[in-house]
Amino acid sequence: MNDSRRFSGVIAPVVTPFGEDGAPDVDRFVEHCEWLLEDGCTGLAPFGTTSEGNSIGIDEKMELLEELVDADIDPKLLMPGTGSCSVADAIIMTEQAIELGCGGVLMLPPFYYKNPSEEGLFRFFAEVIEEVGDDSLKVYLYHIPPVAQVGFPLSLIKRLRDEFPQTVVGLKDSSGDWANTKAILDAFPGFEVFPGSEVFLLEGLRNGAAGCISATANVAAKSIRNLYNNWQGADADRLQGEVTALRKAIQAYPMIPVLKGIIAHYRQDQGWSEVRPPFTEMPREEVAKAVEQLASEHGFKLSFAEND
């Protein structure tokens, strides 16, 4: 392992609970974050895609982040999503993350206009980095072309690293394309690369990845962390097989609604199943069936005994 890494291991893009008034629910959020760290997460990435990050207002996000730090969660473990279509809003959120001492930020490119020029994308990040103007800023590029449509070609990654070597330190690759992840790992040794799914964790680690940032870490961090801890062991391929099978079983359902439904089920707290539009919550009876399938076929079960 490279000791200069700020982040490594298993990072959850934390799902965001909403209260009865539709606003983000701070208590449920903090409780879930604390539990994730107990369950095996080495870091937390609030306001990612799984977090419905772009569905949450800027003021709402800034309040949630502050509450996490106020709740004594180590800010060095936090990698909040601060990207935005607007460079102005990206700067506001990134500045707050720095003020709170966050270990890094996970930044989407501006994703409204399609097929932007590489120069335009470079300028976006250059403007954020220069405006924030703080050496403690560590930017992780968020490459998720299936959703954002706009992504990071290798040439752009190279240019950003060359220009800001102390700041642009890593990338989450949610392309779902191992060949792309491998190309980035090969091209940029030392870059903190996180595949966006634990399906690629073992192959990633064998090729220099730092870990993974994965939606399903919201409910399955323990087993992913076990694989991470034992990736050089004789049992690693078998562990990866189990982790992959569970991931594929979960992602057969609509990801965000099923994750929240699973948490609602095991916490016996139906409010947890709420999502913001354009998503719709998963009906309780469908969640029950999913929970049963995951339990019987994968021995999957959540336990909150430690902090309940």
Place this chain on the structure above:
Amino acid sequence: MNDSRRFSGVIAPVVTPFGEDGAPDVDRFVEHCEWLLEDGCTGLAPFGTTSEGNSIGIDEKMELLEELVDADIDPKLLMPGTGSCSVADAIIMTEQAIELGCGGVLMLPPFYYKNPSEEGLFRFFAEVIEEVGDDSLKVYLYHIPPVAQVGFPLSLIKRLRDEFPQTVVGLKDSSGDWANTKAILDAFPGFEVFPGSEVFLLEGLRNGAAGCISATANVAAKSIRNLYNNWQGADADRLQGEVTALRKAIQAYPMIPVLKGIIAHYRQDQGWSEVRPPFTEMPREEVAKAVEQLASEHGFKLSFAEND
């Protein structure tokens, strides 16, 4: 013409000028809006796609809108873009538009997550409309699938109109697909439909459209308005031909940079050419060539004598 219409004619999605500090430039913005109304615009749609609306921060947009109203521009002529990926931010901006007395709002659907369900999109708009809870709210749906990817199928338009007949009163169709515009016009008589380009203005008006909301109205409102005023005249097809030729000549260049470059050129104010990333400004010499081509081939020229 239908007298119950709130908007009709030629509406410009106003380009947004930036100052030397990179912030939106209020003085240039107000001056341009005032000039657009003199040049023939019947309404203004700030914070649209051409406005780099999603590249402007929420606080920045709210300040600009307030400045327009403070400058005595009739709020009934304003149809600001208040859509957002976040229902929370969409509500904040829409509430402000209502407080300021805006004639309508032009709302993008939440566009981060791709292929959302129709139910999810319906809930997004229902939540905004119900939370704002004001009869004076008039929502124009903003259909621009080439950019937003997420759009409004006929079934969703129908459901929103059926549920909120006094509120969901129109649509801007920037699909670039006349067959789609025609299908909407045929399906919903009385719906205030605006093609997103003056290329479809005459055909649109002949089929019940309310006018057009077009990027190029930022520099060519006079001729588009002339067509609008004379669409039932013997000369209408010839006027449409001229309008179409100019539009096609302008859109051969990168739209937002060339519009700002043209304004910068004729105003002799280079600051006008600034764009926000992911766009890059059009080099001055390229703008000069474009201006010359448009002048020589289309007799195109901007005049600011009236208010300079």
